[in-house]
Amino acid sequence: MGKMMSSLFRHPSGRIGLVIIGLYLLAAILGTLGLTPHDPLKLFAIDRLKAPSQTYWFGTDLLGRDAFSRLMVGIRQSMLIAFASVAIATIAGTIIGLLSAWWGGIWDGIFMRVMDVLLAFPAILLALLIIAIVGPGTMTSVAAIAIVYTPIFARVVRGPALSLKQRDFVDAARTFGSSQGYVLTRHLLLNLVAPLVVQVTLALAWALLTEAGLSFLGLGTQPPTPSLGLMLAESRNLMTHAPWLMIFPAVTIMLGILGFNLTGDALRDILDPRTQRREA
Amino acid sequence: MSYVVQRLLTFPLILLGVSILVFVAIRLVPGDAITAMLGTEAGLLTPVQRETLAAYFGIDQPIWAQYLRWLTGLFQGDLGISSIYGKPVLTVILERFPLTLQLSLMSMVIALSVGVPLGVLAASRNERPSDLVVRVLAMLGQSTPNFVVGILIIYVLSVFFGFVPAMGTFTPLFTDPLASIAQLIFPAITLGFAFAASVTRISRSAMLDVLSDDYVRTARSKGASPMSVIWHHALPNALIPVVTLSGVEFGYLLGGAVIVEQIFALPGLGRLVLDAITQRDYALVQGTVLFIAFNFLVVNLLVDLAYVALDPRIRIGRR
Numbered sequence A: 001m002g003k004m005m006s007s008l009f010r011h012p013s014g015r016i017g018l019v020i021i022g023l024y025l026l027a028a029i030l031g032t033l034g035l036t037p038h039d040p041l042k043l044f045a046i047d048r049l050k051a052p053s054q055t056y057w058f059g060t061d062l063l064g065r066d067a068f069s070r071l072m073v074g075i076r077q078s079m080l081i082a083f084a085s086v087a088i089a090t091i092a093g094t095i096i097g098l099l100s101a102w103w104g105g106i107w108d109g110i111f112m113r114v115m116d117v118l119l120a121f122p123a124i125l126l127a128l129l130i131i132a133i134v135g136p137g138t139m140t141s142v143a144a145i146a147i148v149y150t151p152i153f154a155r156v157v158r159g160p161a162l163s164l165k166q167r168d169f170v171d172a173a174r175t176f177g178s179s180q181g182y183v184l185t186r187h188l189l190l191n192l193v194a195p196l197v198v199q200v201t202l203a204l205a206w207a208l209l210t211e212a213g214l215s216f217l218g219l220g221t222q223p224p225t226p227s228l229g230l231m232l233a234e235s236r237n238l239m240t241h242a243p244w245l246m247i248f249p250a251v252t253i254m255l256g257i258l259g260f261n262l263t264g265d266a267l268r269d270i271l272d273p274r275t276q277r278r279e280a
Numbered sequence B: 001m002s003y004v005v006q007r008l009l010t011f012p013l014i015l016l017g018v019s020i021l022v023f024v025a026i027r028l029v030p031g032d033a034i035t036a037m038l039g040t041e042a043g044l045l046t047p048v049q050r051e052t053l054a055a056y057f058g059i060d061q062p063i064w065a066q067y068l069r070w071l072t073g074l075f076q077g078d079l080g081i082s083s084i085y086g087k088p089v090l091t092v093i094l095e096r097f098p099l100t101l102q103l104s105l106m107s108m109v110i111a112l113s114v115g116v117p118l119g120v121l122a123a124s125r126n127e128r129p130s131d132l133v134v135r136v137l138a139m140l141g142q143s144t145p146n147f148v149v150g151i152l153i154i155y156v157l158s159v160f161f162g163f164v165p166a167m168g169t170f171t172p173l174f175t176d177p178l179a180s181i182a183q184l185i186f187p188a189i190t191l192g193f194a195f196a197a198s199v200t201r202i203s204r205s206a207m208l209d210v211l212s213d214d215y216v217r218t219a220r221s222k223g224a225s226p227m228s229v230i231w232h233h234a235l236p237n238a239l240i241p242v243v244t245l246s247g248v249e250f251g252y253l254l255g256g257a258v259i260v261e262q263i264f265a266l267p268g269l270g271r272l273v274l275d276a277i278t279q280r281d282y283a284l285v286q287g288t289v290l291f292i293a294f295n296f297l298v299v300n301l302l303v304d305l306a307y308v309a310l311d312p313r314i315r316i317g318r319r
Helices: A002-010 A012-033 A067-103 A105-119 A123-134 A138-165 A168-175 A180-216 A228-238 A244-271 B003-027 B033-044 B047-057 B063-075 B089-124 B129-143 B146-160 B177-211 B214-221 B226-254 B258-263 B269-278 B282-310
Strands: none
Touching: A002 A012, A002 A244, A012 A067, A012 A244, A067 A105, A067 A138, A067 A180, A067 A228, A067 A244, A105 A138, A105 B003, A123 A138, A123 A180, A123 B003, A123 B258, A123 B269, A123 B282, A138 A180, A168 A180, A180 A228, A180 A244, A180 B146, A180 B258, A228 A244, A228 B146, A244 B129, A244 B146, B003 B063, B003 B282, B089 B129, B089 B177, B089 B226, B089 B269, B089 B282, B129 B177, B146 B177, B146 B258, B177 B226, B177 B258, B214 B226, B226 B282, B258 B269, B269 B282
């Protein structure tokens, strides 16, 4: 792990990506602890629509709330949803993919066809369908994004797991009596860490994007909790008068996604030497 | 079993699964269908009226019987009646589809005409400044959500050019082709932005792969000009992954660009889904979701078949 981090830091885009992720995690932690410059929900009625200044670093919105503090809490909200949903998708997808490959036969057929059905929906549509059933909210966003990405992880795991299953060391382990669980976790799962790490990082970028999209539509995080997508959506009618309300959330969303994309690409370069020279 | 046959056999199976999922999902919505249909007026119904209505819509039957009835309807092109529009769901969908189709095609044209040349340029100047510039741009493009692009475009247009894109209505292509294309050009650029970035990245990496192949070296050593090597020898093979990517992306776009249609107030398929969901028109949600998933599956199937046709090495097993 430490070795991976240091080679990631030596990779040019990995370094930029890590710095961005670090800053976002810092903002998220400070936002959670309430260490924002102002109360993100407090209305400074006389300071409505103020341009960025010493007091309000990124300006204030229509209700006089501090945009910078709201962005920090928005980042926390985005990161929370992204990490929670990707964690669920990784665990569920890995279990499904592993068992599919291990059991094979009819189970493999059933599991993978169910995954195919889920993959038949464009991601945002599946998320919207889930929101239609359960109603919008933070938990719904997490569940929706998790369900969208589970089949992707199942596929990422199943392929390599199938070929690992054929390898001699797995046979050997089974012959001298290792339990199924031991072989699955020790011999299969550990060897799948590399492709999984890359996929997790890229999925985090997509989760951030999807979360921002859902909250932009008003179907993600519900007000008054600040969210990046909603801040951007609210800025639309004010963009000519208060462009800072649009620019900062837009850049915040973009940079966050960029950070995870850069890190994911760098990880792919580092972990898979074949792609080293190709990936942009 | 060959890959093509396997793919064709599982297609109806997956479609059936999709229809079950959509059907069951809509029935999971809390509250009964009659209340959903009539809203507050449902409270005025007598129990007898309720039963009559339930029998009329067939919702007094067990769920599998309802599903079979719905499925039979599907085969006859009957997706039910939309409660928002008071028209058959299929009619509403087909009214919205031309815009989405045209928008998807325009975005794809933009993405390919920007992405392929940039990717080829970057690959032929590997590790030189112009390659790095293209790679940075592509990375940025891929990390920018389309609603951010859309809002920035509207901002730049309105603040610097005093121009507001036409919104709300849509001129069909065959009524007035120029007006129609002009109306969709900014939404198409918005959607084509990230798409172009992916095309750039994939054509660059595919091109680099091909450029190191033996037959390209042969072409070079027999004295073909660098231009001819790139455009005639390498590009056709490098295009295979580009075709796959564009196909899959096109399949996504056909599902309607929910967010971009919302930003530019375009009456396409994406807006329809969103309206159906927010206004709880379940027949419409069910119909549009199924329609979109069907398109998506068909496009993906075609892409896979095209892939096999273009690259005969892939005939057996899954990718």
